[in-house]
Amino acid sequence: MSGTNFSEEISSSLRIGVPRASALIAFAFIVFIFVDISFAPSDIKPFIRFRLIIVAVALSILFTSLTSWGKKSKIIHLLGYAAMTNCAIGVSWLTHMTGGTSSMYWTMLMLTFFGGTMLLRLSLLEALFLYGSHIVLYTALMLYRGEVVFMPSFMASIGGLLVAFVVSITGHAYIRLLMKNEFNARQSLAEANEQLTKSVTELEYKQQQAELRHLQSKLEFANDLHDVVGAKLSQVVVIANATRIEDTTYLRALADSILENVRNFAQILKGEENAAGLNIQLSRITHSLRALGRYKVEYVAPQEEIPLSDLVLLNIDRIFSEWTANAIRHAHASAFSLGVRSRQKRLLVWFYQNATPFTWRGKAERGGLKSIAMRAQNIGARVSVRRYKGGAIFFLRMAI
Numbered sequence: 183m184s185g186t187n188f189s190e191e192i193s194s195s196l197r198i199g200v201p202r203a204s205a206l207i208a209f210a211f212i213v214f215i216f217v218d219i220s221f222a223p224s225d226i227k228p229f230i231r232f233r234l235i236i237v238a239v240a241l242s243i244l245f246t247s248l249t250s251w252g253k254k255s256k257i258i259h260l261l262g263y264a265a266m267t268n269c270a271i272g273v274s275w276l277t278h279m280t281g282g283t284s285s286m287y288w289t290m291l292m293l294t295f296f297g298g299t300m301l302l303r304l305s306l307l308e309a310l311f312l313y314g315s316h317i318v319l320y321t322a323l324m325l326y327r328g329e330v331v332f333m334p335s336f337m338a339s340i341g342g343l344l345v346a347f348v349v350s351i352t353g354h355a356y357i358r359l360l361m362k363n364e365f366n367a368r369q370s371l372a373e374a375n376e377q378l379t380k381s382v383t384e385l386e387y388k389q390q391q392a393e394l395r396h397l398q399s400k401l402e403f404a405n406d407l408h409d410v411v412g413a414k415l416s417q418v419v420v421i422a423n424a425t426r427i428e429d430t431t432y433l434r435a436l437a438d439s440i441l442e443n444v445r446n447f448a449q450i451l452k453g454e455e456n457a458a459g460l461n462i463q464l465s466r467i468t469h470s471l472r473a474l475g476r477y478k479v480e481y482v483a484p485q486e487e488i489p490l491s492d493l494v495l496l497n498i499d500r501i502f503s504e505w506t507a508n509a510i511r512h513a514h515a516s517a518f519s520l521g522v523r524s525r526q527k528r529l530l531v532w533f534y535q536n537a538t539p540f541t542w543r544g545k546a547e548r549g550g551l552k553s554i555a556m557r558a559q560n561i562g563a564r565v566s567v568r569r570y571k572g573g574a575i576f577f578l579r580m581a582i
Contacts, residue, residue, distance in 0.1 A: 188362065203266070211272060244508040267316070282336075283339040483521070532559045
């Protein structure tokens with residue numbers, strides 16, 4: 183791809199160089215007509231006619247190179263060859279007309295090589311073929327005129343042209359190398375800028391998505407606030423129907439706990455307090471269930487606190503609050519068991535009730551199970567339920 187782009191850049195430079203070279207050739211052949219007077223003061227008409235032919239061809243190349251057809255990549259290259267060859271033919275024939283190798287006009291062929299080097303961005307092979315053919319044309323014309331190869335003037339002109347040939351070829355190669363290096367540098371810079379722009383765009387997008395998720399999470403927290411205290415409110419209903427004094431005493435503590443829970447939750451939403459750790463959450467659930475006085479509750483605590491983000495902890499708190507409420511309402515259990523285990527950056531939390539066996543694969547369309555499934559998905563966790571020892575055990579698994 184970069185090679186194609188560089189070829190197009192060469193063509194673009196030729197679209198500028200070919201018209202300039204053609205205009206310069208036409209200008210030079212018009213101006214130097216005054217030099218011809220010194221060679222043929224009595225009959226200058228042949229010189230004028232010939233120069234007008236060269237000028238006409240140069241102007242034709244100039245105007246053609248300015249058309250949309252002439253600007254095509256292959257055509258502009260051919261027009262460049264034609265402009266240089268037109269000039270070489272003109273200089274060689276004028277040398278023939280003004281005395282052969284003893285004329286000063288052959289030096290103009292050297293200027294043709296140098297001008298082509300400066301104005302036309304030819305490749306090394308193109309320059310070798312083009313300038314080499316011009317030297318061959320000049321040599322053939324001088325031999326046709328009857329020049330002797332070993333004449334000092336012939337050898338001087340050929341030697342001078344060969345020196346100009348080497349210098350021009352070297353210049354073409356060097357300029358082409360500079361253009362290639364500049365092109366590669368610009369390509370690298372463009373790619374770096376594109377990658378930088380892409381990285382900045384991706385970073386901005388990720389930041390926007392993170393902010394959006396954060397706002398969505400806060401909105402969900404606010405909308406689902408009642409779910410956080412759902413389990414405790416269910417316990418309040420159960421205790422309110424009881425007549426035992428210890429239950430009534432616990433009712434006050436439970437109400438205080440609900441109020442504290444709501445207050446802490448609001449503080450978390452405002453960023454004023456961190457969410458309770460997983461061990462604290464499950465310990466609270468265990469304490470609440472035991473305080474009801476009707477369940478046997480076993481809790482397997484983790485050996486150490488498991489580091490989890492506030493977002494994860496809040497979602498887990500809501501998941502197990504919802505699950506606890508469902509268990510109290512519907513399971514009719516006499517015993518619960520819950521616990522935590524972490525191994526190799528994997529977290530497992532379970533909640534077992536011993537009365538109502540059922541299976542759930544972690545998907546639901548409505549109700550509390552849908553809420554649990556949605557929150558688990560928000561934190562990249564998997565939830566499921568399977569039958570176990572006459573009851574059912576709820577699992578939450580996730581990477582940490």
